[in-house]
Amino acid sequence: MRRFLLRRFSLLLPGFFGITFAVFVLVRAAPGDPLASAGDEGVAAGSVTAAAIREYRAHAGLDDPVPTGYVRWLGGLVRGDLGRSFKDGQPVARKLADALPVTLLLSGLALLIVWAVAVPAGVLCALRPGSALDRATSTTFFALHSMPVPWLAMLLVATLGAPGLLPIQGLRTEGVDGIADRLAHLVLPLTCLAAGAFAFVSRYVRAGLLDVLRQDFVRAAQARGLPPHRVLWHAMRNVLPGLFVLLGLALPGLVGGAVIVERVFGLPGMGRLAFEAVLSRDLPVIMGNTALAGVMTMTGLLLADVAGAAADPRLRGSVP
Amino acid sequence: MSGALPLADPGRFVPQTMRLPGSTARFLARRSAAAGTTVIVAMAAVALLADFLASDRPIALHRDGRTYLLSNLFDYADLRGVDNRMLRRNMRPGDWAVFPLHERGPYSLAGFDEGGPPPQPPGGGRFLGTDNAGRDTFARLVHGTRVSLAVGAGATLLCAALGTALGLAAGYFGGKVDLVVVRLAEIVLNFPLLFILLAVQGLLSRASLAGMVAAIALTRWCEPCLLVRAEARRVRTQGYVEAARALGATPARVLWRHVLPNSVTPLYTAVPLGIASVVLLESALGFLGFGAPEPLASWGGLLADGFRGIGNPAARPLLLLPGLAVFAAASAFNLVGEALRDALDPRSTGGA
Numbered sequence: 257m258r259r260f261l262l263r264r265f266s267l268l269l270p271g272f273f274g275i276t277f278a279v280f281v282l283v284r285a286a287p288g289d290p291l292a293s294a295g296d297e298g299v300a301a302g303s304v305t306a307a308a309i310r311e312y313r314a315h316a317g318l319d320d321p322v323p324t325g326y327v328r329w330l331g332g333l334v335r336g337d338l339g340r341s342f343k344d345g346q347p348v349a350r351k352l353a354d355a356l357p358v359t360l361l362l363s364g365l366a367l368l369i370v371w372a373v374a375v376p377a378g379v380l381c382a383l384r385p386g387s388a389l390d391r392a393t394s395t396t397f398f399a400l401h402s403m404p405v406p407w408l409a410m411l412l413v414a415t416l417g418a419p420g421l422l423p424i425q426g427l428r429t430e431g432v433d434g435i436a437d438r439l440a441h442l443v444l445p446l447t448c449l450a451a452g453a454f455a456f457v458s459r460y461v462r463a464g465l466l467d468v469l470r471q472d473f474v475r476a477a478q479a480r481g482l483p484p485h486r487v488l489w490h491a492m493r494n495v496l497p498g499l500f501v502l503l504g505l506a507l508p509g510l511v512g513g514a515v516i517v518e519r520v521f522g523l524p525g526m527g528r529l530a531f532e533a534v535l536s537r538d539l540p541v542i543m544g545n546t547a548l549a550g551v552m553t554m555t556g557l558l559l560a561d562v563a564g565a566a567a568d569p570r571l572r573g574s575v576p
Numbered sequence: 577m578s579g580a581l582p583l584a585d586p587g588r589f590v591p592q593t594m595r596l597p598g599s600t601a602r603f604l605a606r607r608s609a610a611a612g613t614t615v616i617v618a619m620a621a622v623a624l625l626a627d628f629l630a631s632d633r634p635i636a637l638h639r640d641g642r643t644y645l646l647s648n649l650f651d652y653a654d655l656r657g658v659d660n661r662m663l664r665r666n667m668r669p670g671d672w673a674v675f676p677l678h679e680r681g682p683y684s685l686a687g688f689d690e691g692g693p694p695p696q697p698p699g700g701g702r703f704l705g706t707d708n709a710g711r712d713t714f715a716r717l718v719h720g721t722r723v724s725l726a727v728g729a730g731a732t733l734l735c736a737a738l739g740t741a742l743g744l745a746a747g748y749f750g751g752k753v754d755l756v757v758v759r760l761a762e763i764v765l766n767f768p769l770l771f772i773l774l775a776v777q778g779l780l781s782r783a784s785l786a787g788m789v790a791a792i793a794l795t796r797w798c799e800p801c802l803l804v805r806a807e808a809r810r811v812r813t814q815g816y817v818e819a820a821r822a823l824g825a826t827p828a829r830v831l832w833r834h835v836l837p838n839s840v841t842p843l844y845t846a847v848p849l850g851i852a853s854v855v856l857l858e859s860a861l862g863f864l865g866f867g868a869p870e871p872l873a874s875w876g877g878l879l880a881d882g883f884r885g886i887g888n889p890a891a892r893p894l895l896l897l898p899g900l901a902v903f904a905a906a907s908a909f910n911l912v913g914e915a916l917r918d919a920l921d922p923r924s925t926g927g928a
Contacts, residue, residue, distance in 0.1 A: 406899070
């Protein structure tokens, strides 16, 4: 098992380097200087001297060749130093640490809601395939899945937010404390985040369970006179490993899945951080974001591997 | 939850054949598939005919003894600065014109004599009003259909081509190639996509359609790749492939003539589903301001315009319709994709 995981991990690292390097190259190769927008205005206004900009460029490593810059960035990463934002000079690590909890709260809760609804729904649908319940659930989830998130968010804001029924900005009302206020602020963002994801999970459960229910051992269990819930548990045991793999794969989405929702609802999370960093070409922040997303992706894939291998020993030997 | 669990229903048994007539029949028998196909065909027609549905210039014009054909498509030097409204006011005896269905183009701004400050409410010649800049909402929707569908189809086909090439190589040659391609695909597949797309789109010298299509293709090739790889692995061991090899066919020929045609079946499902998700992705990117470059109209860009005018009742059409268009297109492609999957998969149980 350990050898298997080590092999899987060793294959992940090149991917991580590849993606971070690609983004690094992109940012550095992009025409227009990360400092240009702020710098030129500053020079024109007389508050920044050209010499100061040159000094800053050298200090920030913007004059280094791209590979050198990347290696320097990697070195910093290993030491836990992600550099400072070009925009406000704050350490990138701090910005990430501020933004991450917001996004984790949002995406984590959304994931919880999705699974709490979609797994039972999938089971119920598999037990009565073709029934009115099955069709209604499938249609609803399907429609939500085809819904553009920005549109859903706008519709919710226009119908529920504008008349003042639910708050539409931020995480809490200024000056108001209490759990009710915070929860109210989460309702609309969570709705938008969760809406599209029900279909995938419920469908996976439904299809998996339907497949298993057709097999002989289920028939045998029924013939032995086991009560229905015991039979169902027998069958579900065969669907769960796949579900754990899915759960592992949902991990990266936790950090990157909320760009639009955070923008519409003015939430200070990772998505907004990434969005603003790209707008202002804030190289260290973009790289910090990418690195964090990369680490989450690798962790998620490894967890999925572990789940898969734990559930099915055959995977440990055969798969690369 | 009472009673026994349902077992396989013998009445629903579908013979295990993959002949096309059967699957075509199964595809067409589904109302959802027919509905989805209808919507797609209609939208494709709107996209193709956008310049005839909404344009600043007539489709054909006879003026001062000269005839201008398709002046909505071609830029005649004599007609610079001329638009439908002006022509309608200044028709002389002997002049004639064939006007487009809607006499406003997607880029021209509303004149000072029309309505108040933008966004203008529906009324007059603009039955959906204008956006914040005073451009006609209906015309932008129609022309946006073209851009959004083109991006959806173009990016998806590029993804499929790229994914097929890599998947074929990985599945057929196996070994190290397989290892590297699969692991790379897994990473890219699970990486938060919007981050990368934001970075690529935000950092290109100027946002361009080609750039967006390329960026989407480079980040979304993994799914077709993994699908084709699985098929290629299966096909590799088939008798006809071994026979071809034994006869001395080169790897390129074996891949092209034997493995490729037998490995692309999953793409029939993956391509429509992919188009649906790229259309959704374009709407997200456009909404964030990283989609099709201004002044080009796209559904995503229109969504952003709608968001800007969210508190303004005059911009209500812009709030509702672009999203509805994306929703309809995504639903239609998803329906068709699923119907194709069920039709091509004999084991499928029907339903979602």
